[in-house]
Amino acid sequence: SQQGEEDPQALSIQEGENATMNCSYKTSINNLQWYRQNSGRGLVHLILIRSNEREKHSGRLRVTLDTSKKSSSLLITASRAADTASYFCATDASSGGSNYKLTFGKGTLLTVNP
Amino acid sequence: NAGVTQTPKFQVLKTGQSMTLQCAQDMNHNSMYWYRQDPGMGLRLIYYSASEGTTDKGEVPNGYNVSRLNKREFSLRLESAAPSQTSVYFCASRDRDRERGDYGYTFGSGTRLTVV
Numbered sequence: 527s528q529q530g531e532e533d534p535q536a537l538s539i540q541e542g543e544n545a546t547m548n549c550s551y552k553t554s555i556n557n558l559q560w561y562r563q564n565s566g567r568g569l570v571h572l573i574l575i576r577s578n579e580r581e582k583h584s585g586r587l588r589v590t591l592d593t594s595k596k597s598s599s600l601l602i603t604a605s606r607a608a609d610t611a612s613y614f615c616a617t618d619a620s621s622g623g624s625n626y627k628l629t630f631g632k633g634t635l636l637t638v639n640p
Numbered sequence: 641n642a643g644v645t646q647t648p649k650f651q652v653l654k655t656g657q658s659m660t661l662q663c664a665q666d667m668n669h670n671s672m673y674w675y676r677q678d679p680g681m682g683l684r685l686i687y688y689s690a691s692e693g694t695t696d697k698g699e700v701p702n703g704y705n706v707s708r709l710n711k712r713e714f715s716l717r718l719e720s721a722a723p724s725q726t727s728v729y730f731c732a733s734r735d736r737d738r739e740r741g742d743y744g745y746t747f748g749s750g751t752r753l754t755v756v
Contacts, residue, residue, distance in 0.1 A: 621696075
């Protein structure tokens with residue numbers, strides 16, 4: 527089963543509004559990453575937050591991590607139509623020794639209406 | 641350009657045919673991965689190789705085999721393709737990434753496979 531679960535599955539907002547996506551996971555992690563994927567395209571890495579960090583910013587992106595609740599959130603401020611895409615959280619964790627894997631959630635489909 | 645290269649980008653197979661998806665990275669990364677992505681889903685791990693000479697099953701390994709040919713190359717083989725293997729396949733590698741501040745993953749652009 528997939529480690530991360532995003533909420534909501536789909537989100538539709540107006541340009542200029544903020545978009546918040548949440549992610550929950552099940553096991554201890556090394557770090558958590560957020561990716562964007564435009565329809566039919568590859569993955570674009572957005573931001574990485576280490577397990578000992580609580581908040582991180584990158585441009586219009588703000589990520590929080592609560593390891594006690596095993597949850598993360600991605601906030602996109604002042605959204606633009608070009609932000610329309612699927613957003614995935616993914617957790618980097620060890621399955622034993624140096625065997626690290628990245629496990630993805632099912633994603634949130636964000637639609638930003640002009 | 642440094643990164644992960646996948647070939648081919650598109651492929652159509654008939655049921656029962658075999659093929660190998662190729663993946664190569666030129667970043668000297670130790671770990672490499674194969675994922676599949678079905679419509680409306682996140683990526684699911686098929687197989688991975690933590691280091692040269694080792695391979696391990698991921699979440700959905702049935703119907704696939706892998707070979708870590710050397711540190712650069714990690715191939716995925718479908719011995720007898722089935723329509724259920726129609727998907728987009730992504731290869732990735734992992735290593736410490738100073739820009740990202742920790743271990744990060746670099747993905748290839750994907751192989752779109754259709755089995756008819």
